[in-house]
Amino acid sequence: MRREQAGQRSRSGRGRTDQPAWRSPTVLISAAAVVVGIIVIAALNLPRGTSGGAVPTGSGSATGGSSVSVEAPTASIPAGVPRDGRTLGAASAKVSFDVWEDFQCPACGGFSREIEPVIIQRFVVPGKIRYTFHDFAFLGPESLDAASAARCAGQQDKFWDYHGWLYANQNGENQGWFSRDRLTAIADRIGLDRAAFDACYDGGSERGAVTSETQAGQSAGVSGTPTLFLAGKLLPLSSFTSWDDLYRAIDAAVAAAGPATSPSVPAASPSVAPSAGSSTTP
Numbered sequence: 162m163r164r165e166q167a168g169q170r171s172r173s174g175r176g177r178t179d180q181p182a183w184r185s186p187t188v189l190i191s192a193a194a195v196v197v198g199i200i201v202i203a204a205l206n207l208p209r210g211t212s213g214g215a216v217p218t219g220s221g222s223a224t225g226g227s228s229v230s231v232e233a234p235t236a237s238i239p240a241g242v243p244r245d246g247r248t249l250g251a252a253s254a255k256v257s258f259d260v261w262e263d264f265q266c267p268a269c270g271g272f273s274r275e276i277e278p279v280i281i282q283r284f285v286v287p288g289k290i291r292y293t294f295h296d297f298a299f300l301g302p303e304s305l306d307a308a309s310a311a312r313c314a315g316q317q318d319k320f321w322d323y324h325g326w327l328y329a330n331q332n333g334e335n336q337g338w339f340s341r342d343r344l345t346a347i348a349d350r351i352g353l354d355r356a357a358f359d360a361c362y363d364g365g366s367e368r369g370a371v372t373s374e375t376q377a378g379q380s381a382g383v384s385g386t387p388t389l390f391l392a393g394k395l396l397p398l399s400s401f402t403s404w405d406d407l408y409r410a411i412d413a414a415v416a417a418a419g420p421a422t423s424p425s426v427p428a429a430s431p432s433v434a435p436s437a438g439s440s441t442t443p
């Protein structure tokens with residue numbers, strides 16, 4: 162269950178489909194980056210179905226005379242889960258769960274595609290926790306671009322849709338996978354009002370918001386991604402041996418908080434999530 166450290170960045174793409182995403186080499190970013198914090202937990206062994214290399218072109222939405230292909234996510238937020246901007250879950254939930262991520266971070270991609278759906282199904286759907294995404298965009302300009310675009314989608318109540326498409330299409334850092342054409346192609350695919358999206362993205366206000374939240378994360382002790390806070394406390398992921406440790410920690414926090422009112426939400430399981438009782442071993 163590896164994290165990307167704020168003082169490091171990967172130099173390679175996703176690589177072969179049989180090579181886990183978290184194995185990319187890393188180098189120091191700038192001296193302005195946050196000092197490397199806690200060590201990461203062992204590997205997220207969660208391979209993607211796409212291969213690294215050149216950014217694909219061809220079918221897809223065309224913008225500016227160029228077309229790009231975008232891959233649809235294989236899971237989505239279950240219908241009926243309450244959404245409030247970048248927060249999922251019933252207002253009555255007593256336990257907060259906050260995740261700080263960079264859309265270019267391979268470990269974040271694995272977490273969001275494979276672990277997040279389990280957390281949502283087991284804890285958000287029954288009304289046990291509220292799940293909130295925070296930006297920690299430190300891996301380069303495309304991190305800032307992607308996070309800004311996701312916030313612009315959020316202005317049309319589609320942050321979580323855009324979030325899923327971003328993680329379905331990440332493949333290496335600052336190599337064009339989150340180019341303007343690709344970001345607008347995703348906007349088209351999820352049905353955003355393109356004029357409103359373009360005005361928001363070009364206006365730059367959301368870029369400032371992303372930068373401010375990243376700085377707030379640094380002040381809160383975030384030093385790499387993904388970083389998780391449960392009930393306001395930083396989770397010591399370095400002590401976890403599997404994702405089952407995370408699920409048990411959430412169960413304990415929910416039990417300590419006492420019973421919450423369960424919302425009426427369909428219990429359809431996300432298509433790519435591991436079974437509720439399964440263990441994703443690092």
